[in-house]
Amino acid sequence: MWNSFSTDAPPAISAGGTTYAGANGDQIHAYVARPEGEGPFPGIVVMMHMPGWDEFYQEFTRRLANHGYIAISPDLYCRAGHGSPDDIAAKVRADGGVPDDQVVGDTAAAMQWLRSQPNSNGKVGIIGTCSGGRHAVLAASRAPGFDAVVDLWGGGVVAPKEQLTPKQPVAPVEYTKDLQAPLLGLFGNEDQRPSPTDVDKHEEELKKHGKAYEFHRYDGAGHGFFYYDRPAYRQQQAMDGWGKVFSFFEKYLKR
Amino acid sequence: MCTQISMRTAVTGSGKGTSGWFPISQANVGYDHATHSQLEHALLLDFVNPGLGASARVAVEMDIASGRALIAQLQAAIDEAERNGFTE
Secondary structure, eight states, X not given: OTTOSOTTSOOOEEEEEEEEEOGGGOEEEEEXXXXXXXXXXXXXEEEOBTTBSOHHHHHHHHHHHHTTOEEEEEOTTGGGOOSOHHHHHHHHHHTTOOOHHHHHHHHHHHHHHHHTSXXXXXXXXXXXXXXXXXHHHHHHHHSTTOSEEEEESOTTSSOOGGGOXXXXXXXXXXGGGGOOSOEEEEEETTOSXXXXXXXXXXXXXXXXXXXXXXXXXXXXOOTTTTOTTSTTOOHHHHHHHHHHHHHHHIIIIIO | OOOOEEEEXXXXXXXXXXXXXXXXXXXXXXXXXXXXXXXXXXXXEEEEOGGGOTTOEEEEEEOHHHHHHHHHHHHHHXXXXXXXXXXX
Protein backbone atom coordinates (compact mmCIF):
# COMPACT_ATOMS: atom_id res chain seq x y z
CA MET A 1 0.00 0.00 0.00
CA TRP A 2 0.99 3.64 -0.34
CA ASN A 3 3.33 4.73 2.49
CA SER A 4 3.46 1.18 3.83
CA PHE A 5 7.17 1.26 4.68
CA SER A 6 8.84 1.98 7.98
CA THR A 7 11.03 5.07 7.99
CA ASP A 8 13.97 3.06 9.28
CA ALA A 9 13.70 0.70 6.28
CA PRO A 10 12.83 2.61 3.12
CA PRO A 11 12.61 0.44 -0.02
CA ALA A 12 15.83 0.04 -1.96
CA ILE A 13 15.73 -0.70 -5.66
CA SER A 14 17.97 -0.71 -8.68
CA ALA A 15 16.72 0.26 -12.11
CA GLY A 16 17.91 0.66 -15.65
CA GLY A 17 17.76 -0.56 -19.22
CA THR A 18 18.34 -4.05 -20.51
CA THR A 19 17.65 -6.15 -23.57
CA TYR A 20 16.15 -9.61 -23.91
CA ALA A 21 15.16 -11.92 -26.75
CA GLY A 22 11.53 -11.22 -27.68
CA ALA A 23 9.30 -12.29 -30.55
CA ASN A 24 11.21 -13.81 -33.49
CA GLY A 25 14.36 -13.70 -31.37
CA ASP A 26 14.57 -9.91 -31.79
CA GLN A 27 16.53 -8.11 -29.07
CA ILE A 28 13.93 -6.00 -27.23
CA HIS A 29 14.85 -3.02 -25.09
CA ALA A 30 13.24 -2.95 -21.68
CA TYR A 31 13.33 -0.98 -18.45
CA VAL A 32 13.78 -3.10 -15.36
CA ALA A 33 13.37 -2.10 -11.75
CA ARG A 34 14.04 -4.62 -9.00
CA PRO A 35 14.06 -4.59 -5.22
CA GLU A 36 17.43 -5.06 -3.60
CA GLY A 37 17.80 -8.15 -1.45
CA GLU A 38 17.61 -11.88 -1.75
CA GLY A 39 13.87 -12.11 -2.19
CA PRO A 40 12.34 -14.20 -3.50
CA PHE A 41 10.25 -11.65 -5.34
CA PRO A 42 7.30 -11.97 -7.70
CA GLY A 43 7.58 -10.37 -11.14
CA ILE A 44 5.35 -8.03 -13.13
CA VAL A 45 5.42 -7.26 -16.85
CA VAL A 46 4.51 -3.59 -17.26
CA MET A 47 2.85 -2.90 -20.62
CA MET A 48 3.50 0.57 -22.00
CA HIS A 49 0.75 2.79 -23.38
CA MET A 50 0.05 4.34 -26.77
CA PRO A 51 1.61 7.74 -25.95
CA GLY A 52 4.96 6.00 -25.69
CA TRP A 53 7.54 4.18 -23.59
CA ASP A 54 7.88 7.25 -21.50
CA GLU A 55 8.82 8.72 -18.16
CA PHE A 56 5.46 7.81 -16.65
CA TYR A 57 6.20 4.18 -17.42
CA GLN A 58 9.66 4.35 -15.91
CA GLU A 59 8.16 5.76 -12.71
CA PHE A 60 5.36 3.19 -12.79
CA THR A 61 7.93 0.39 -13.11
CA ARG A 62 10.02 1.78 -10.23
CA ARG A 63 6.92 2.15 -8.07
CA LEU A 64 6.18 -1.57 -8.46
CA ALA A 65 9.78 -2.41 -7.52
CA ASN A 66 9.44 -0.18 -4.44
CA HIS A 67 6.55 -2.42 -3.46
CA GLY A 68 8.52 -5.65 -3.78
CA TYR A 69 8.17 -6.77 -7.40
CA ILE A 70 10.78 -7.34 -10.10
CA ALA A 71 9.22 -5.22 -12.84
CA ILE A 72 10.10 -5.20 -16.54
CA SER A 73 8.60 -2.79 -19.03
CA PRO A 74 9.37 -3.84 -22.62
CA ASP A 75 9.76 -1.08 -25.21
CA LEU A 76 7.24 -2.51 -27.65
CA TYR A 77 8.14 0.26 -30.11
CA CYS A 78 11.92 -0.33 -30.17
CA ARG A 79 11.86 -1.96 -33.60
CA ALA A 80 10.78 1.48 -34.93
CA GLY A 81 14.07 2.95 -33.74
CA HIS A 82 15.13 5.19 -30.90
CA GLY A 83 14.61 8.83 -30.11
CA SER A 84 12.34 10.83 -27.88
CA PRO A 85 9.39 8.75 -26.64
CA ASP A 86 6.83 10.92 -28.42
CA ASP A 87 8.72 10.92 -31.76
CA ILE A 88 8.85 7.11 -31.70
CA ALA A 89 5.21 6.85 -30.59
CA ALA A 90 4.16 9.19 -33.41
CA LYS A 91 5.98 7.01 -35.94
CA VAL A 92 4.36 3.83 -34.64
CA ARG A 93 0.95 5.51 -34.52
CA ALA A 94 1.27 6.58 -38.16
CA ASP A 95 2.23 3.02 -39.09
CA GLY A 96 -0.95 1.63 -37.51
CA GLY A 97 0.52 0.46 -34.21
CA VAL A 98 2.43 -2.74 -33.47
CA PRO A 99 1.15 -6.20 -34.51
CA ASP A 100 -0.67 -8.16 -31.81
CA ASP A 101 1.26 -11.37 -32.57
CA GLN A 102 4.51 -9.53 -31.99
CA VAL A 103 3.28 -8.02 -28.72
CA VAL A 104 2.22 -11.44 -27.46
CA GLY A 105 5.66 -12.83 -28.34
CA ASP A 106 7.54 -9.96 -26.68
CA THR A 107 5.37 -10.22 -23.57
CA ALA A 108 5.56 -14.00 -23.20
CA ALA A 109 9.34 -13.70 -23.43
CA ALA A 110 9.32 -11.01 -20.73
CA MET A 111 7.29 -13.34 -18.50
CA GLN A 112 9.89 -16.09 -19.02
CA TRP A 113 12.68 -13.60 -18.34
CA LEU A 114 11.11 -12.77 -14.99
CA ARG A 115 10.71 -16.44 -14.04
CA SER A 116 14.33 -17.05 -14.93
CA GLN A 117 15.59 -14.44 -12.45
CA PRO A 118 17.53 -16.19 -9.67
CA ASN A 119 15.46 -14.47 -6.95
CA SER A 120 12.06 -14.97 -8.59
CA ASN A 121 9.33 -16.54 -6.46
CA GLY A 122 7.94 -18.12 -9.61
CA LYS A 123 4.87 -15.89 -9.89
CA VAL A 124 4.38 -13.32 -12.62
CA GLY A 125 1.68 -10.72 -13.12
CA ILE A 126 1.02 -8.28 -15.93
CA ILE A 127 -0.39 -4.75 -15.89
CA GLY A 128 -0.98 -2.07 -18.48
CA THR A 129 -2.79 1.21 -19.05
CA CYS A 130 -4.59 2.35 -22.20
CA SER A 131 -3.35 0.22 -25.12
CA GLY A 132 -1.21 -1.51 -22.49
CA GLY A 133 -4.36 -2.66 -20.71
CA ARG A 134 -5.58 -4.16 -23.96
CA HIS A 135 -2.19 -5.78 -24.50
CA ALA A 136 -2.18 -7.16 -20.93
CA VAL A 137 -5.53 -8.88 -21.49
CA LEU A 138 -4.48 -10.09 -24.93
CA ALA A 139 -1.11 -11.48 -23.87
CA ALA A 140 -2.42 -13.12 -20.70
CA SER A 141 -5.18 -14.81 -22.72
CA ARG A 142 -2.89 -16.06 -25.48
CA ALA A 143 0.29 -16.82 -23.52
CA PRO A 144 -0.45 -19.14 -20.59
CA GLY A 145 1.55 -18.68 -17.42
CA PHE A 146 0.55 -15.34 -15.94
CA ASP A 147 -0.71 -15.48 -12.35
CA ALA A 148 -2.57 -12.14 -12.28
CA VAL A 149 -3.68 -9.58 -14.86
CA VAL A 150 -4.50 -5.90 -14.36
CA ASP A 151 -6.28 -3.97 -17.11
CA LEU A 152 -6.32 -0.21 -16.51
CA TRP A 153 -8.91 1.27 -18.92
CA GLY A 154 -7.74 -0.78 -21.93
CA GLY A 155 -9.56 0.45 -25.03
CA GLY A 156 -10.32 -2.04 -27.77
CA VAL A 157 -10.60 -5.19 -25.62
CA VAL A 158 -14.14 -5.18 -27.00
CA ALA A 159 -14.11 -3.92 -30.57
CA PRO A 160 -16.54 -4.04 -33.49
CA LYS A 161 -15.36 -5.62 -36.76
CA GLU A 162 -14.85 -2.24 -38.44
CA GLN A 163 -12.19 -1.29 -35.85
CA LEU A 164 -10.11 -4.42 -36.45
CA THR A 165 -6.99 -4.03 -38.59
CA PRO A 166 -4.43 -6.41 -40.14
CA LYS A 167 -2.12 -5.71 -37.18
CA GLN A 168 -4.93 -6.08 -34.64
CA PRO A 169 -7.21 -8.63 -36.32
CA VAL A 170 -8.98 -10.06 -33.26
CA ALA A 171 -10.57 -8.25 -30.32
CA PRO A 172 -8.97 -9.58 -27.12
CA VAL A 173 -12.40 -10.33 -25.65
CA GLU A 174 -12.64 -13.19 -28.17
CA TYR A 175 -9.87 -14.95 -26.22
CA THR A 176 -11.66 -14.73 -22.86
CA LYS A 177 -12.25 -18.49 -22.75
CA ASP A 178 -8.46 -18.98 -22.74
CA LEU A 179 -7.70 -16.59 -19.86
CA GLN A 180 -6.32 -18.62 -16.96
CA ALA A 181 -5.41 -15.84 -14.53
CA PRO A 182 -7.61 -13.66 -12.32
CA LEU A 183 -8.27 -10.22 -13.81
CA LEU A 184 -8.57 -6.81 -12.13
CA GLY A 185 -10.07 -4.06 -14.29
CA LEU A 186 -10.26 -0.36 -13.37
CA PHE A 187 -12.31 1.98 -15.57
CA GLY A 188 -13.55 5.56 -15.59
CA ASN A 189 -17.27 5.91 -16.24
CA GLU A 190 -16.61 8.98 -18.42
CA ASP A 191 -14.28 7.06 -20.74
CA GLN A 192 -15.43 6.45 -24.31
CA ARG A 193 -12.97 3.74 -25.25
CA PRO A 194 -13.64 1.63 -23.33
CA SER A 195 -17.12 2.98 -22.79
CA PRO A 196 -19.24 1.67 -19.91
CA THR A 197 -21.07 -0.45 -22.50
CA ASP A 198 -17.76 -1.94 -23.70
CA VAL A 199 -16.88 -2.79 -20.08
CA ASP A 200 -20.33 -4.39 -19.63
CA LYS A 201 -19.69 -6.60 -22.66
CA HIS A 202 -16.26 -7.61 -21.35
CA GLU A 203 -17.80 -8.45 -17.99
CA GLU A 204 -20.55 -10.54 -19.61
CA GLU A 205 -17.94 -12.58 -21.43
CA LEU A 206 -15.93 -13.15 -18.24
CA LYS A 207 -19.07 -14.33 -16.42
CA LYS A 208 -20.09 -16.54 -19.33
CA HIS A 209 -16.77 -18.38 -19.14
CA GLY A 210 -16.66 -18.50 -15.35
CA LYS A 211 -13.49 -16.43 -15.07
CA ALA A 212 -12.19 -14.91 -11.83
CA TYR A 213 -12.32 -11.14 -12.08
CA GLU A 214 -13.10 -7.93 -10.28
CA PHE A 215 -14.04 -4.70 -12.05
CA HIS A 216 -14.15 -1.27 -10.43
CA ARG A 217 -15.67 1.70 -12.22
CA TYR A 218 -15.09 5.24 -11.11
CA ASP A 219 -17.47 8.16 -11.41
CA GLY A 220 -15.88 11.51 -12.23
CA ALA A 221 -13.02 9.82 -14.07
CA GLY A 222 -12.36 9.19 -17.72
CA HIS A 223 -9.49 7.69 -19.67
CA GLY A 224 -6.11 7.80 -18.00
CA PHE A 225 -7.09 8.87 -14.50
CA PHE A 226 -3.78 7.66 -13.00
CA TYR A 227 -1.79 10.04 -15.22
CA TYR A 228 -0.50 12.74 -12.89
CA ASP A 229 1.24 14.35 -15.87
CA ARG A 230 -2.03 14.85 -17.77
CA PRO A 231 -5.32 16.76 -17.28
CA ALA A 232 -7.00 13.35 -16.95
CA TYR A 233 -5.54 12.84 -13.47
CA ARG A 234 -8.12 12.30 -10.73
CA GLN A 235 -6.39 12.16 -7.37
CA GLN A 236 -9.04 10.41 -5.29
CA GLN A 237 -9.88 7.79 -7.89
CA ALA A 238 -6.20 7.17 -8.68
CA MET A 239 -5.22 6.65 -5.04
CA ASP A 240 -8.12 4.26 -4.54
CA GLY A 241 -7.17 2.48 -7.75
CA TRP A 242 -3.53 2.09 -6.72
CA GLY A 243 -4.71 0.55 -3.48
CA LYS A 244 -6.74 -1.99 -5.42
CA VAL A 245 -3.78 -2.78 -7.70
CA PHE A 246 -1.47 -3.41 -4.74
CA SER A 247 -4.05 -5.54 -2.91
CA PHE A 248 -4.67 -7.62 -6.01
CA PHE A 249 -1.02 -8.27 -6.72
CA GLU A 250 -0.35 -8.99 -3.03
CA LYS A 251 -3.10 -11.62 -3.02
CA TYR A 252 -2.13 -13.40 -6.23
CA LEU A 253 1.61 -12.91 -6.47
CA LYS A 254 2.99 -12.71 -2.95
CA ARG A 255 1.04 -15.36 -1.05
CA MET B 1 -9.53 6.67 -25.16
CA CYS B 2 -7.14 5.56 -27.90
CA THR B 3 -9.15 6.41 -30.98
CA GLN B 4 -6.96 4.70 -33.59
CA ILE B 5 -7.74 7.63 -35.91
CA SER B 6 -4.54 7.98 -37.91
CA MET B 7 -4.13 8.72 -41.61
CA ARG B 8 -1.40 10.06 -43.85
CA THR B 9 -0.67 11.66 -47.16
CA ALA B 10 2.47 12.23 -49.19
CA VAL B 11 3.57 15.88 -49.24
CA THR B 12 6.36 17.85 -50.87
CA GLY B 13 7.99 20.71 -49.05
CA SER B 14 10.19 21.56 -46.06
CA GLY B 15 9.70 21.70 -42.34
CA LYS B 16 11.71 23.25 -39.55
CA GLY B 17 12.34 20.85 -36.68
CA THR B 18 14.58 20.84 -33.64
CA SER B 19 17.70 20.51 -35.81
CA GLY B 20 16.71 23.01 -38.49
CA TRP B 21 15.09 22.70 -41.90
CA PHE B 22 14.62 19.36 -43.56
CA PRO B 23 12.64 18.07 -46.56
CA ILE B 24 9.25 16.69 -45.56
CA SER B 25 7.73 13.83 -47.52
CA GLN B 26 4.69 12.81 -45.46
CA ALA B 27 1.98 14.40 -43.34
CA ASN B 28 0.45 12.21 -40.63
CA VAL B 29 -2.92 13.32 -39.36
CA GLY B 30 -4.72 11.87 -36.39
CA TYR B 31 -7.12 12.57 -33.57
CA ASP B 32 -5.99 10.96 -30.34
CA HIS B 33 -4.25 11.54 -27.01
CA ALA B 34 -2.31 14.80 -26.88
CA THR B 35 1.31 14.80 -25.73
CA HIS B 36 1.89 18.42 -24.71
CA SER B 37 -1.29 20.45 -24.94
CA GLN B 38 -3.78 20.40 -22.10
CA LEU B 39 -6.39 18.75 -24.29
CA GLU B 40 -7.20 15.14 -23.53
CA HIS B 41 -7.49 14.55 -27.26
CA ALA B 42 -6.31 16.71 -30.11
CA LEU B 43 -5.85 16.85 -33.85
CA LEU B 44 -2.31 15.56 -34.27
CA LEU B 45 -0.43 16.89 -37.27
CA ASP B 46 3.06 15.55 -37.92
CA PHE B 47 5.16 16.64 -40.90
CA VAL B 48 7.83 13.94 -41.26
CA ASN B 49 10.46 12.39 -43.46
CA PRO B 50 10.61 8.69 -42.57
CA GLY B 51 13.86 8.30 -44.45
CA LEU B 52 15.58 10.66 -42.01
CA GLY B 53 14.41 8.89 -38.84
CA ALA B 54 11.71 9.49 -36.27
CA SER B 55 13.19 12.78 -35.02
CA ALA B 56 12.69 14.38 -38.45
CA ARG B 57 9.30 15.56 -37.36
CA VAL B 58 7.48 18.83 -36.99
CA ALA B 59 4.65 18.09 -34.57
CA VAL B 60 1.55 20.19 -33.94
CA GLU B 61 -1.45 19.52 -31.71
CA MET B 62 -4.63 21.57 -31.87
CA ASP B 63 -8.28 21.39 -30.98
CA ILE B 64 -11.05 20.66 -33.47
CA ALA B 65 -12.10 24.31 -33.86
CA SER B 66 -8.52 25.25 -34.70
CA GLY B 67 -8.38 22.41 -37.22
CA ARG B 68 -11.48 23.68 -38.98
CA ALA B 69 -10.08 27.24 -39.00
CA LEU B 70 -6.79 25.96 -40.42
CA ILE B 71 -8.55 24.03 -43.19
CA ALA B 72 -10.46 27.21 -44.11
CA GLN B 73 -7.34 29.38 -44.19
CA LEU B 74 -5.35 26.81 -46.17
CA GLN B 75 -8.14 26.71 -48.72
CA ALA B 76 -8.39 30.51 -48.80
CA ALA B 77 -4.64 30.87 -49.40
CA ILE B 78 -4.70 28.28 -52.20
CA ASP B 79 -7.74 29.94 -53.84
CA GLU B 80 -6.14 33.39 -53.78
CA ALA B 81 -2.81 32.10 -55.09
CA GLU B 82 -4.60 30.36 -57.97
CA ARG B 83 -6.78 33.41 -58.70
CA ASN B 84 -3.69 35.58 -59.05
CA GLY B 85 -1.82 33.08 -61.18
CA PHE B 86 0.95 32.66 -58.60
CA THR B 87 0.89 28.89 -58.33
CA GLU B 88 3.67 26.71 -59.79
